[in-house]
Amino acid sequence: MAKAPRPKLIPYLFGEVPIAAINAALQLELEPGEAVMSINAQRHALSRHPKDFARCFPHVAAVITTPLYVRDDFINDGKIELVGRPAALGEYLLVAVEIALDAEGRYNVVSFYPISETKVSKRREKGTLRRVLLI
Numbered sequence: 001m002a003k004a005p006r007p008k009l010i011p012y013l014f015g016e017v018p019i020a021a022i023n024a025a026l027q028l029e030l031e032p033g034e035a036v037m038s039i040n041a042q043r044h045a046l047s048r049h050p051k052d053f054a055r056c057f058p059h060v061a062a063v064i065t066t067p068l069y070v071r072d073d074f075i076n077d078g079k080i081e082l083v084g085r086p087a088a089l090g091e092y093l094l095v096a097v098e099i100a101l102d103a104e105g106r107y108n109v110v111s112f113y114p115i116s117e118t119k120v121s122k123r124r125e126k127g128t129l130r131r132v133l134l135i
Contacts, residue, residue: 009039009046014061017097017107018134022080025070025130033101035064037109049113056093059086060112063095069120069129079110083120083129092120 014035023030037045037060046053063084073079073096082095094115098108123129 009042011039012037012042013106014064014109017064018067018132021132021134022067022070022082025132026072026080028099030099031101031105034106035097035109036102036104036106041108041110045111045113048111052113056089056112056114059084059089059093060095060109062086063093063112064097064109066134067095067132069124070132071123071129074128081129082132083115089114091115092117 014037017030017033017035019030019032022028049056063082063086067082067084069083071081071083073081076096078100079096079098082097083092084095085092092115094113095109096111098110102108120129
């Protein structure tokens with residue numbers, strides 16, 4: 001039986017990260033920049049979340065540019081998590097982003113995957129998932 005063809009991957013630019021709103025929510029001092037996802041990061045997301053990659057990828061830009069919530073990823077130092085609920089997806093989507101700018105002045109998306117409403121509620125109750133007020 002032949003293997004299914006692998007999708008052709010290219011670095012993907014998602015757009016401006018709402019830095020002022022993220023800085024306000026997490027008391028950070030990040031610089032303005034766009035979000036990009038490298039081919040290697042896409043391969044990582046595809047291998048870790050193969051069933052979710054194709055249906056979630058089209059919604060990553062919406063979560064990055066207009067997130068509902070943000071969280072400092074204490075487990076993975078140097079990363080934040082943006083969470084949104086794109087209407088077309090119908091569930092929450094978490095997008096993990098490195099907070100250090102790369103050589104081109106961009107933020108790197110390192111992964112994305114669906115997150116349950118229960119996890120969102122628990123993280124909000126604990127105060128680790130903060131509401132983003134877009135400025």
